[in-house]
Amino acid sequence: MERRKFLGALSLAGVATALSPKELLANQAKPKEVLPAAAKNQREYWYQLLYKMANPVVSNLANGTLKKNMPLEKSPTFDSRSPTVTYLEAVGRTYAGIAPWLALPDDTTKEGILRKKLKENALLGLKKCFEPGSPDLLTFGKDYQPIVDAAYLAQTFLRAPKALWEPLDADTKKRIIDSFKSLRNRKPFQSNWLLFGSITEAFLLSIGEQYDTARLEEGVKKLNSWYKGDGNYGDGPNLAFDYYNSFVIHPMMVDTLAVLVDKNMAEKKAYDLALKRMQRYAVGQERMISPEGTFPPIGRSITYRTGALQALSQIALMEKLPETIKPAQVRCALTKVYQNMYDVPGTFDKNDWLQLGFCGHQPEIADYYTSTGSLYMATLSFLPLGLPASNTFWTAPDEDWTAKKAWGGKTFAKDYHVDY
Template sequence: MERRNFIGTLSFSGLLAFMSPTKIMASEAVGIEKAIKPTDDRTYWYQLLYKIAYPVVANLAEGKLKQNMVVVKSPTFDSRSASVTYLEAVGRTYAGIAPWLALPDDDTAEGKQRKKMRDLAVQGLDSCFASNSPDQLNFEKDYQPIVDSAYLAQTFLRAPEALWKPLKPATKQAIVAAFKSLRNRKPFNNNWLLFGSITEAFLMSIGEQYDEARLKQGVTKLNEWYKGDGWYGDGPNLAFDYYNSFVIHPMMVDTVAVMLAHGMATQAQYDLALKRMQRYGVGQERMISPEGTFPPIGRSITYRTGSFQALSQLALMKKLPQDIKPAQVRCALTKVKQNMYETKGTFDNKGWLQLGFCGSDPNIADYYTSTGSLYMATLSFLPLGLPASDPFWADPATDWTAKKAWKGEHFPKDYHVDF
């Protein structure tokens, strides 16, 4: 299915406040094949993020996520409860939209749309954590909630003023209790250890009792598994996939940042984690072809552009490696998004992401993958947390490394690093 525009024209977006999410999505389905035609990269990004995230956030706000979310499981889906898919959709979507929602309000079309999304996001959390909610999320069963509680925790670390502080006291208490309830299950001995770490880091950041051993274990073990040149092992062995971006670098840096702020890590430890992430970012940027494609390697390729969370977070933090200009990352990722999200079959006729890499292909989905899993895709939109005036958005279009290289233009040489 081709791209569709959830917001339509500015005059139509004003009408959204008076319509329910289900009616909005139904009314827009008529124009589902119409492509978004943005005036600039930033407009394209925020409209696309809105399109992806809206079904999750709006239905959650209305108390109808479980009722309306189209759930498709991998043909090889294992014995875990399918109910984990709803927490996956919420945790992953919120982690991706958090930086954008953290920007201050303004009177632009984007600002009005962002405020609407923020209001819906807060309303959705208050709704689903209410004791009588039909959208109550599963924290009690299976091991999967360890994963997506971590993304929800990362959400609050990324946007505390926008998405944590406005919540009702009862919602906050319920979230804290849900996070603490995970301690009766141990994360697996791989990247999952960081899920426990960042969840405990968030609890520490808000003055709640935290499990110090669980907090430190992920950071300690991942450092032991570091393989060099920007790559951590996923467990004792190296996995040539995108988990260094989906999980490891972003959660390592964010966890150590909280530990540093609370005197539990040194500045040198944080700097090392950041330098390793920057080195990994060099490779991420170079993996984007001149045409705006990237290799479909390893597990979880149905997470689509979530593969570029590490590079996107470096841009958000204004910590891109020295030889990488913000505008070249913007241009490269814009082209990737166009290639990926304009392919027929990426969205179903109700606006939900479908299992696949580029388009729809359920057979490419892993045994742990269902519809909610796919919302990891939002994690490549983190630079929307930068204001429109930032060089990432304001600088002229710039070719990325592979595009320069294959045009016969000068590009920086690349060398192994020892840290």
């Protein structure tokens, strides 16, 4: 089995100022470019935008200043949970989004220099936020929210084991493992949350640690019992018309089953079925991107912005896009969405922290559980950066996405429901 395929696998001008003179000189030795100009510029736009988004979290964590410097903006209807969960949210979600990119090998290109620096800080930050006495020590022992963001950290390690798990020292690994196991005194809610428990236990299983069998299996079993058809799972017994199939359900279902199959605890046909359902959902996601490069602000958690497109992004990363969708369609569609959503005043504050909103600063639309750290779910749509620059996703000529073809009077693929 190829684990990569199973598991997935700055202000923009400010990027240059983040490089030291030594790094800039090293960049002169970069290898020959393999991308055509348009695709090259799109990849550069993507990685600079992801760096702008992730660097405040990762660099402050590495410096022990995340809690000191990260602004805490809460929804006007924020509930009684401790607002300190926002820091774990920022870490878990950011790391899950940057993991595939950081898993690429080091090189001396401008991108490679940024990526290596972010990876070094990410590893240092993980050590610090699990170190007793650290000002950025993350809390897992109370509240239910840590169940969620432990899962995104677990998914991080599944997505980039060699880059972000194996290099950690033994003490840090033990502290992370113990933190994950400490969550077993709290049960996930009967919703997409069940997969948070499952993927956390799947990660423990993947590294040979003791795991909770019931917690590991419950998410997969229950979500399968809630499947509604045509690529959509219910979030509980009923279908919720929102993006939780993308935020959580499809990616964590597929990644959990990948581990279970690898460990001979599930049949491959179960994984294949989950993957087919995710592919079908990805078809709908690609078609929902308008000709102008927008998508509908539907349902809960729309402040997670492009995190809503994680399922499509992960299928692209896995190189499992359906035949009706060319990789360049996804690249061009997502690039246009990013330009519409992230080049808008108010999306970032003056220090490049994300602010509450969907397109700009709109705190009034934030849900009762939303604070600054929650917003870093947005990084989850950047997963295709884990594909090397030589991959077809980046090298193919620009391609109109389905809605742009349809509304432009061009031929486009017909669409039919599926029965699996």
